[in-house]
Amino acid sequence: MPLGRTTLVLAGLAGLGVAAFLSVDELQAREGRPEPTAVAPSPEAEPGVEAAAMVAVEVEPRPELVAAAPAEPTPATDEDGSDDEDGSDDEVWVGPPELIEDCEQKLDDAGITWTASRLPVHETKGGITCGAPQVIRYQRGPGEISWGGKPQVTCGVGLALARLEAIVQEEAEAHFGRRVKRIKHMGTYNCREMANYPGWVSEHSYANAIDIKEFQLVGGTTISVLDHYTKSDEEPTTKKAKFLRRVARRLYDERVFSVVLTPSFDRAHRNHFHLDMARYLVDGI
Template sequence: MAFARTSHRLFLTVFIAALGLAFYSWAKGHPQDLPWTPLSLGEQAGRFTNFKIAGLHGDFRSCRRLLDDGAEAYAVLPPARAEGGACGYDDGVRLESSPGFGYAPRAEVSCPVAIGLFLWERQVVQPAALRHFGRPVTRVDSFGSYACRPIRGGREGRWSEHARANAIDIAGFRLSGGRRISVAGDWRRDGAEAAFLREVRNGACRMFATVLSPDYNAAHRDHLHLDQAARGGWSYCR
């Protein structure tokens, strides 16, 4: 009996040690999937990327440092306040156009939204464009970001994430060579355009707290709404 108990304990010890070693090896290669590792724009988005981006709210310095580390060209916007403080921001940045890529109009968004856009462009939008069309996106067309207004059709007094520059509405994409893909014109069609739009919508769910598309309601029939609402690291995607 004593020998059996000793053998059982030895087996459990070896088994637990093997599990620990396997987890260590996996974790070393997947830091983006661990909640306690810092966010890095050089790594693929993982299970806790949204959680880490959510932690940037209120920490403008750390958020800007990430943009600097990613060599993102941006300018800090002066703080804005409106409607007695219900609207406005103090962590706004304007993304500057880089050679071969830009936003029209230029994206002026909260810093956490800028982080999401950085990851989305590089890890989702450009790979999807190359896969479906064999050429990159050179411009993202938007309906803008900051707008001091409540949620359309929402409860009275509930302000939109746009009221804090914490959202951006994407209307379409311009490919190298001039071809344009629009949410309004291509979402309901068959073919590469619709497949591309759904792929970039689905991929955005790893970088944004809220992603709303024409599949959500008629109000979003012509754009993708991307925001970094406070959801504790969870994502709502439709």
């Protein structure tokens, strides 16, 4: 999907309500940012591999999640370096996610098996803020799906993965009469900026995103984003393509994730679904 047709919806996901609906053109006019022609190609870590710069301290057994206030989030600063004295664009779009109240309870209520983890909020030498205040290792969800490794994600993504599992199982049963037993992902935490979109930090920097590349059904059938996804300019015709389109569509339309990027979005996403919980919405299906 050409980005010019993509609508970014700025939504205050922290209870602020929908703040504005802007096209990318309007967005750039407002913020003076270059067009995000592509999200950075994803040099994703293999599951379980942490970025070298980050010391991730596992906390065993499961105490309360670390609920320290996040460091100053990356402000939506003016690219022209202006001081922004009128405060008209002080809205923070990109930064570590807001705390989720009673997160541990919500994870338990969602039927998730998890352990507490830590990715302390910090600023890199390059001035990028990374880490998040509530981080977990997602082990097992209500859909009884096996994930490669134990994804290290924010509480918000953990809760979203439980909803994802329910959708995936519903669609697998509808399309194949079988359930999904395993999902292969390509990583979650990765402290970096979007290479082609200066000033924007990937939600991977907060472990607030996950890249999914493959679904395996009970019985062995594999459905891969690279091999079976049909881009948005064509109707999917095979069962596998219909399954993938439907899952992506529901993940966005039901607001399981606020950003859903697929091979329709750009070449960097030709082999995976990028799913994140950013404060803005992007329909990249």
